[in-house]
Amino acid sequence: MTGPSFWSQFELRQLRCFVAAAEELHFGRAAARMNMTQPPLSRQIQLLEHVLGVRLLDRTSRAVKLTPAGRVFLLEARRILRLTESAALATRRIASGEAGTITLGFTAASGYSFLPRLLLQRASHAPNIDVALKEMVSSEQVESLVTGRIDVGLLRPPIVRSEFTTLKVAEEHLVAALPMGDPRLSEATLTLKHFHRQPLIMYAAEGARYFHDMLAGLFEAEGVAPVTIQSLAQIHSMLALVRAGIGAALVPEAAMSLHFDDVQFRPVETNPPAPVELYAAWRSDNDNPALSAFLDLLRTEPDPETLDALAAEE
């Protein structure tokens, strides 16, 4: 005895019945198309009409016709049903990882060479994965990974958090950036000794800790003592100072793509070789379904075509 329980809203099943009936203009055939018999289809349409308070189909025992209101509701119903299908599809694609968004943190330096290559690979191998980019230094990335503000970080070691999984994605050598006219430009290859008591643009301990510690360690090990003129965190700022003739700098190869006028580069040999490393890191429990597709991208060796495309942009 709860009363007639009037819903103020219709159900999709009723829309499907109505669309079938409106298209067939015949309840029997419409019911067959819906895999049911005619009486329940009649009821569903009556229910729909009752909820709307509007007669949608004019039916005599001889013919079924759409009312004017039924004509516009047919258009709306079709649109709603189409939307439900595309919604289900889109959601399944997100869940399967075919499509989605990865929020990616990256250091300025990785943006010079590794990131463009990665994005080109994505365009050809996983076009439905959107990548939202956020530039930040390595320490910020670690924090953002913990809070979930980014899914993956491209950062410098060491990465100590146990809840992260990491992958080395690039390795490059140090090169010396020298101002035009620097006598060391006559050498094809330099060693650390060439920097003893020479002016050097150094990395700031905060904001570029990895490079700072690495260089400090290398100089210490070889007993070389450069003259630090200035400490900076941003590689492009360092190169600007080099161009001004203030001193030399040691930068990763990728920085060569910055094309500063009047700045020349020379390889630097260290003993043992000390490549600069770039890691990808992500929370092991990250549930973003697009993650695995994105990680596949990271693990893939660059295509020849991708490299060609990059070279063409130079």
Next chain:
Amino acid sequence: MTGPSFWSQFELRQLRCFVAAAEELHFGRAAARMNMTQPPLSRQIQLLEHVLGVRLLDRTSRAVKLTPAGRVFLLEARRILRLTESAALATRRIASGEAGTITLGFTAASGYSFLPRLLLQRASHAPNIDVALKEMVSSEQVESLVTGRIDVGLLRPPIVRSEFTTLKVAEEHLVAALPMGDPRLSEATLTLKHFHRQPLIMYAAEGARYFHDMLAGLFEAEGVAPVTIQSLAQIHSMLALVRAGIGAALVPEAAMSLHFDDVQFRPVETNPPAPVELYAAWRSDNDNPALSAFLDLLRTEPDPETLDALAAEE
């Protein structure tokens, strides 16, 4: 023993439950908002997830969170629900006659004066009624009314079909259209006698039967015999011939708004007075819900503002 009966499609009820849960992030509160208890809400969401094959909410006993797929499905679900409401609203508006489309047939002559006034009235009194216009002569309108190609016709009598309802909507007097230099222009008012043995541009019997028969009757009654130079169905073509000095024409007042250069008008008195009549006609069984609102428009005396607006356009 029909098996577990898997639908391949979800229902709106499930969407509403999901949206509530996704917004509250709490099944108990979401259930309260849906006016039910928590267990059935849980089931609806499980059902939805099962149909989609996608987990939408990550729920521990302590917290409920949207998965990435759930985030996009929430947007889609909200859009679908919004669409269902607007669809219901629009359909109800159509059915109530507040909104809708009336297909209107009209004769060329009625387009000169009555139709603009009608459309202005519509703009201020029934802005949600669209009027689709189709120009056609009276006989075509009768046929189109029968086949349903138009809802209402604006046409000339006589209208004999018994399945039509009619309404006289305008009445105007005949005026004489005379070329510049015509001696009759010296008179302020003309009578039919002024056309005896004078060149006259006449209406064609087919395409303008009403005017043709009416004028023929008037001349006959008064024993006046004009010289018919040419018969036409279109009033603007007749005026073009008048301007060319070929002869005079008798046209409804409304034609004065055509502004032909070198064509002057004079009132014409007949005995008894013979006003030109314009009728609206529609099928008595027309089920277009917008019809009654449109007929109200026809029955309404023109507003002062409407007439002002028309005058301003002159």
Next chain:
DNA sequence: TCACGCCCATCCAAAAACCGCATCGGTTCA
């Protein structure tokens, strides 16, 4: 004119789905 066929509406019993209650299992917090 009348009998037949077509077709949607209605009735009814059976089946399915849904709901609410009670309860379970896992987590958090004091």
Next chain:
DNA sequence: TGAACCGATGCGGTTTTTGGATGGGCGTGA
């Protein structure tokens, strides 16, 4: 460690839906 909280699950009762049978209106053809 115990209490509180929260979502999942089992279960019986109720509502809703379904399909077959039937009714009744309306063309159609003999």
